[in-house]
Amino acid sequence: MNTKNKKRIRAGIDTITKSNLQYFVIAFSILVLASGPLLLHTVSPQVFAAVQMITIPYGAFDPNFNTAAPQWYLPTATTIQVNQTVTWLNQDTEGHTVTSGKAGGREGLIQNNMGQPSGLFDSGTIMPGKKWSYTFTKPGQYEYFCTIHPWMDGYIVVNEKEPDPTDADGNKLTQFPQVRLTPDRRYEADLSWEPHYIMTGHKITFVFQFYDNVMPHPIPAHYIFTITQNGKQLFRSEDRTQFGGGYNYFSFDEPGPAIFRFDDIDNSGQSVQYSAMVEQMDSNSDMSGMAGMDDMVQPARNMALQDYLIPLFFTPALITAGVVVLLVKIRKKKPHEGDYVQ
Known part of the structure; x- marks a missing residue:
């Protein structure tokens, strides 16, 4: 093969390689830019699972x-x-087994104490890699152990089920988040709070999302969030959400109906409203010991973590583009193997 043909083949390969790299950079950049907000939109407080998992390590x-x-x-x-x-x-x-009753402890090995089953539940032998489940239907404190290895013990505390939350008029709230449309139907505002059943003296986390109801997708939007109880405004926060989501903390000192409002959503003058009944915390409640342990009111953080994560989504695309530009410059300066240098 003569030198001229080699040059043509090499030039063709370089063109294809540079073209493929350029297409890759463009596609990768579009993917990163498009998926970044969507991935960040998923950052939100966790919700506890209905099934509690315990591991035998x-x-x-x-x-x-x-x-x-x-x-x-x-x-x-x-x-x-x-x-x-x-x-x-x-x-x-x-x-291993999961057997209700009192374990023998390490000292039981010397005293030949293999534990005392109560007869409430017994898993039988759970082989390695296998699992076993049990549903607790009554409140109380339950001790359990392994009949094969009686020094192994664990404890389950079962509390009464939390009452159903209601709105200010006493209507049962069955779905969270609560969804509202602005009067002009341009915006959708979703609001949830944890725990759903609100009691005095306990920190409540309000989580909210704003959507464009015409082109359904989350939007960053200006808002004014207020909490009113018994005709008195207790809390007010004016801010702007990031990628459509934000959250606030608040704790109620008194029981009674409470109103939650978003005003001037996306600077549109539009508002939505929600309500909930705040109940007095019983001193014997399982949650009473938690009162006062957390900061009662904190300023809106509005998914502040997203502000730190944003560069992570854009940096790879910029680095890749820079590498491609550098490679192209190097190829222009460096003669190919087989080329004649005069």
């Missing part, structure tokens, strides 16, 4: 103090609500 069969397992059951103590299900997953190399 590797090394749980070993009664020694210096064992691979930090605990026999992870977590050792678990709090759930009535009618909630607990699933135990055996990740150890030996079979």
Whole structure:
């Protein structure tokens, strides 16, 4: 093959390579720019699962103090609500049981105490990699252990089920988030709060999203969020959401109907309103001990984490583009193998 043909082939390969790289950069950049807001839009407070998972870790069969397992059951103590299900997953190399009753403890090995089953529930042998589930239908404190390895013990605390939340008029709230459309039907505003059943003295997290109802997608929007109770405005926050979402914290000191409003959504003058009944916390409530442990009111953070994550989505595209430009410049300066340099 003569030198002229080699040059033509090399030039063709370079053209294809540079073209493919350019198409890759364009496609990759579009993908990153388009998916960034969508991925960030998913950042939101977590919701607890209906099924509580407990793991039997590797090394749980070993009664020694210096064992691979930090605990026999992870977590050792678990709090759930009535009618909630607990699933135990055996990740150890030996079979185990989940049996209600009192464990024998390490000292039981010397005293030949293999534990005292109560007869309420018994999983039988759960082989490695297998799992077993049980639904607790009554409140109370339940101790359980492994009949094969009686030093292994765990605890389940079952609380009464939380009452159903209601609006200010006493109507049951069955769906969260609560969805509202502005009077002109241009905007959709979704509001949820955790916990759904609001009691005095407990920090409530309000999570909200704004959408364009004409072209359904989340939007960053200006808003004024207020909380009013018994005719008195207790809280006001004026801010702008990032990628459509934001959240606020608040704690109620008094029971009674409360109104939550968003005004001037996206500087449109449009408003939406929600309501909830705030109940007095019982001193005997399982949640009463949590009162006062958290900051009662904090300024809106509005998914502030997104502001730090945004560069992560744009940086790869910029780096890739820079590398391609650098490679093209190097190829222009460096003669190809087989070329004659005069």
